Amino acid sequence: MLLSRPLWLRDADRPVLFSVVFWTMLGATAIAHVSHRETGGMAVAFGVDLAVVTALWLVLPWRRDGGWRRHVAVVFLLATLTLGPAGSAEVHQLLTLIAIANIAFVHGMRAAFFIIGWTSAALFVSVVMWFGRGVTDAVAQTAVFVVFSAFVLGMTSAVLEARSARADAQRLLARVRELTVAQERARMGAEMHDSIGHHLTVIKMSLENAERFRTRSPEAAWDDVRQAKGLTVEALADARRWVRALRPLALEGRVGSAALERLAASFDGTGLAVSFEVVGGEVPLEPDVELVLYRVLQEGLTNAVRHAGARHVRGRLAFDGGHVQLVITDDGRGRDDGAAGGFGLRSLAERARAVGGTLTAGDRRGGGFEVRAELPVRAGVAS
Known part of the structure; x- marks a missing residue:
């Protein structure tokens, strides 16, 4: 069942669009390789590499943290890059772009720009020296890679900014709730002080007067006791009202x-x-x-x-x-x-x-x- 999986297998931080693109391009890469009918060691190497990319995708982090998973992002990038020499017919490049976006999520935008620069240089050199094509072809392929990289990093930057804004809003909402509760408590404390506190003060004075005049003027003392008794009833009613006021909404x-x-x-x-x-x-x-x-x-x-x-x-x-x-x-x-x-x-x-x-x-x-x-x-x- 999905709920029984570890949290990293159902990472809520992973953008849904990236998941859709990844699985689509993973299938397209496999189909492109099969259509070339590679056999022998090259086919085995490609299959192993594709399996590694799939497994690493499931444990990729999508938020900065200090855990072991942050190193998975680098390994995932390298695994997608090696799909090219293993025979992906260049279909794998979108997977590499997703890996670069993941670097931006985990290691920051500077690291992603560094990877793009390094990968662009490596792509240019490999087109010229490995595949024996002209400089014009190398420039064209490198330019396409840079343009798509900029587009992906733009999307990544927007997602990161939205996350930051959401986190700020949640912190602000929590602070507003704290202040609202504090204000309500202060108001109710002042109201209780004015009502119940007043009653208790008068009750105290009445009982002190009753104690003072209990022998010299018993009738006046009993008047003070009766007054204190009446105020006690009022104070009790006030206390009950405040108990009702503090009851929860439901x-x-x-x-x-x-x-x-x-x-x-x-x-x-x-x-x-x-x-x-x-x-x-x-x-x-x-x-x-x-x-x-x-x-x-x-x-x-x-x-x-x-x-x-x-x-x-x-x-x-x-x-x-x-x-x-x-x-x-x-x-x-x-x-x-x-x-x-x-x-x-x-x-x-x-x-x-x-x-x-x-x-x-x-x-x-x-x-x-x-x-x-x-x-x-x-x-x-x-x-």
């Missing part, structure tokens, strides 16, 4: 609208009535888009509980072709006239823009607050 195997409905249902018991509906034919969403929708609903519900004094929140997820819209409305007191947008909403607006969408938030006509996210189904496609 809730018990749910994704898409099912995950959002589950998130909305998880706010039952907070004193907030939450309804959620899905409009239109649901389509699969890219993970980045799905995560933004999840965080928008999370932020809208949390703000409604903590700041708006709302009694009911309504979420609406609508699919329309290549776009999806999430609207969260509440019947709370809205935002103060002088208040600026919170850090959470600003951060979510940036994340919406990052996937090609928009996020707006503001007071509703008739009271309440609304958060509206409009995103493409596929991240990066402008709305």
Whole structure:
């Protein structure tokens, strides 16, 4: 089975086009030799050389590394060159060009240019001295070889540049993800400090007052204890909300609208009535888009509980072709006239823009607050 082969026999770094050309030209070289009906030692030498070229192709590296396989590239080049004297009728030259391209992949472009120069000189001399042809024929054959070599190295350079760009993009994406996680943790840490930290501070002060007045003014001490008890309940509710906020996007195997409905249902018991509906034919969403929708609903519900004094929140997820819209409305007191947008909403607006969408938030006509996210189904496609 293919999956049981060693990695070097199914090298993902080997360009597919080179594989197609190699096997095609290998067959053409064998057919050309057979058509000349060589016999005896020459036929045996050619068959052995062809078998060596085939075996070396299977273990050729296609990326720079310090392993033993980097030396295989040189041996493979020499094996393709010897196909000519063994009787390939010059059909093997494309195999030599592939070998030179492999040198560029493994040893660098400078090494490949050196090989081309050396091979061009050897080809010129062999045409004149070995085959007894004129200088004009030698120049013509050498020029053809140089032109095809330049073409192959141009393709190789493009592949190497694409690999480098892909590696840079992957490193950048990993860095962006790290920064996003760090920013989210910083935001949530600040929010937890402001909410739970405040409650714990007041609880501490109330208990200290109760301890101080427990003998002189027992009734006042019990008032402080009752206040601390009430604040403990609020702090516990806050802690539970943050636990919900830290839950992963796939809730018990749910994704898409099912995950959002589950998130909305998880706010039952907070004193907030939450309804959620899905409009239109649901389509699969890219993970980045799905995560933004999840965080928008999370932020809208949390703000409604903590700041708006709302009694009911309504979420609406609508699919329309290549776009999806999430609207969260509440019947709370809205935002103060002088208040600026919170850090959470600003951060979510940036994340919406990052996937090609928009996020707006503001007071509703008739009271309440609304958060509206409009995103493409596929991240990066402008709305």
